[in-house]
């Protein structure tokens with residue numbers, strides 16, 4: 001079993017005198033910081049303070065902080081795992097306690113289901129079961145990467161759609177793939193990355209169905225399959241992933 005870090009954040013309700021002490025501690029940190037760096041930094045910039053493991057304890061609905069005392073805390077959900085550090089923060093006038101904890105990641109139960117994932121520009125990801133996933137943050141990243149790539153390609157003039165697609169996937173999806181691989185490992189799942197070349201130009205029956213980048217629909221004249229382009233790609237990706245992997249839970253990804 002591997003270990004992962006999680007953060008649990010709770011509202012703190014310090015009394016007026018406790019607020020003064022906390023602000024004083026922020027100020028002290030500021031002075032110490034200024035000792036190492038000979039330039040002036042505004043005191044107001046320091047809005048968080050980290051406590052070592054011995055500097056705090058939870059006592060009922062209070063958080064005991066060294067030199068501050070018992071501060072009311074709203075534990076709206078239980079803390080899981082082993083607490084490693086505490087950071088007290090002030091954000092927009094509100095006080096928070098952020099506990100960084102270490103948790104054992106428990107592999108999920110065996111699952112015979114497999115899914116193919118096709119990442120694209122129309123939808124952030126299309127799964128082999130036909131569902132489409134939008135992730136606004138990653139999608140925006142991909143979109144801005146696309147704009148940059150388009151400018152580069154426009155400058156080069158002779159740029160191909162292959163080069164464009166590569167720039168986009170490299171810049172926009174690498175963070176997503178890294179996160180997915182990490183999540184899959186923690187959950188005891190297998191992530192298989194496959195070479196997506198040809199998956200948008202082939203039918204499930206094996207026939208070649210050439211499409212330009214703007215053609216979003218797959219229409220096979222051999223077997224009659226008519227479906228969204230990315231959905232067909234995701235199914236081909238799944239097939240590729242399974243062919244590369246021993247028969248157990250696999251996630252094929254391109």
Ligand SMILES: [Zn+2]
Pocket residue numbers: 203204205206207220221222223224225
């Ligand atoms: Zn076909």
